[in-house]
Amino acid sequence: MQDVSDKRRSQNALYEANKKLNLLSSITRHDILNQIAGVRGFTDILSKRLPEKNSELLHYLDMIKKATSNIQEQITFTKDYQNIGVESPAWQNLEKVIESSRSKAQLRDITFFNECHGLEIYADPMIEKIFFNLLDNAIRHGGSVTEIDGKCRKSRNFLFIIVRDNGTGVPGDLKEKIFDHGYGSNTGLGLFLVREILGITGMEIKEVGEPGNGAVFEIKIPADHFREIG
Numbered sequence: 538m539q540d541v542s543d544k545r546r547s548q549n550a551l552y553e554a555n556k557k558l559n560l561l562s563s564i565t566r567h568d569i570l571n572q573i574a575g576v577r578g579f580t581d582i583l584s585k586r587l588p589e590k591n592s593e594l595l596h597y598l599d600m601i602k603k604a605t606s607n608i609q610e611q612i613t614f615t616k617d618y619q620n621i622g623v624e625s626p627a628w629q630n631l632e633k634v635i636e637s638s639r640s641k642a643q644l645r646d647i648t649f650f651n652e653c654h655g656l657e658i659y660a661d662p663m664i665e666k667i668f669f670n671l672l673d674n675a676i677r678h679g680g681s682v683t684e685i686d687g688k689c690r691k692s693r694n695f696l697f698i699i700v701r702d703n704g705t706g707v708p709g710d711l712k713e714k715i716f717d718h719g720y721g722s723n724t725g726l727g728l729f730l731v732r733e734i735l736g737i738t739g740m741e742i743k744e745v746g747e748p749g750n751g752a753v754f755e756i757k758i759p760a761d762h763f764r765e766i767g
Contacts, residue, residue, distance in 0.1 A: 566612055573609050580605070624662045626738050630766070631656045631698070635687050638668035643676060650686035653698060659762040661737045670727045671700045671754055679704025679752060696763040698756040706748045715744065738762055 580602050587594055631653050639649050649672075658664070668687070675682050682704040690697045707715060714720050718729045735742055739759050746753030 562615070566616060569612050570609065573605055573612070576605050577602070626659055626661050628657045628659050628764070629662075629664060631658050631689070631763075634658075634665050635668050638665050638672060642669055642672040644672065644685075647676070647682055648684045650684070653687055653689040655766055656689060656696070657764050657766050658696070658758055659738055660740070661734050663734050667731050667734060667756075668700070670731050674727060675700075675702040675704060675752060681705075682751075694760045696758040696760075698758065700754045700756075701746070701751060703751045706746050706751050707744050708748050712744045716742075 580598060583598055584595070587598065589595070632651060632655075635651050635653060639651065672685060675685055679702050682702045685700065685702045688699045688701070690699065716728045716732050720729070732742055735756065739762060741757040743755055743757075744752060745755050
């Protein structure tokens with residue numbers, strides 16, 4: 538009984554610590570974004586006052602604007618992921634999670650097929666971000682993507698969720714690098730955090746497509762983390 542009580546106290550302390558860290562993160566992010574707004578305002582004023590013939594200064598001013606935009610994007614991006622691992626994993630309807638991600642992605646004219654039915658997975662509550670990021674990654678980096686599909690394949694010990702597009706694919710030497718922190722042309726956090734979130738409940742992800750024939754992301758889920766539903 539003492540062990541259970543100590544464990545509960547430790548869990549409560551960890552939960553409270555995470556709440557305070559998240560609050561601090563939120564306040565800090567708000568303050569930084571306010572400062573960024575000020576920088577952007579001043580650069581706009583400078584742009585209007587600098588003579589057009591001074592191309593060198595205008596070039597440097599443009600670089601400042603781009604750097605400021607990158608900082609703003611990175612700070613805003615952290616808002617989505619400050620709750621990783623804060624809430625306990627839970628059983629979630631896979632088809633609904635994927636459909637919810639699809640509805641939030643800017644697919645425009647891209648056709649999407651979801652063939653994962655009748656399954657639940659035991660995952661972090663942020664699992665929806667996984668599929669949103671995979672769809673967003675296809676849109677941003679897949680080239681002329683016109684189709685994306687999500688399929689499920691079961692074996693005795695694992696469930697494989699496969700997200701495939703018909704874009705340009707991933708070069709062989711980049712299949713692991715795309716999951717590195719800082720890699721990429723935007724924040725460099727998307728696929729890195731995808732792998733981190735999946736790892737909370739023992740899931741794995743890798744890119745297994747053939748370069749030039751579209752990207753194929755394969756998520757591997759242990760047997761005790763998925764189940765069939767009626």
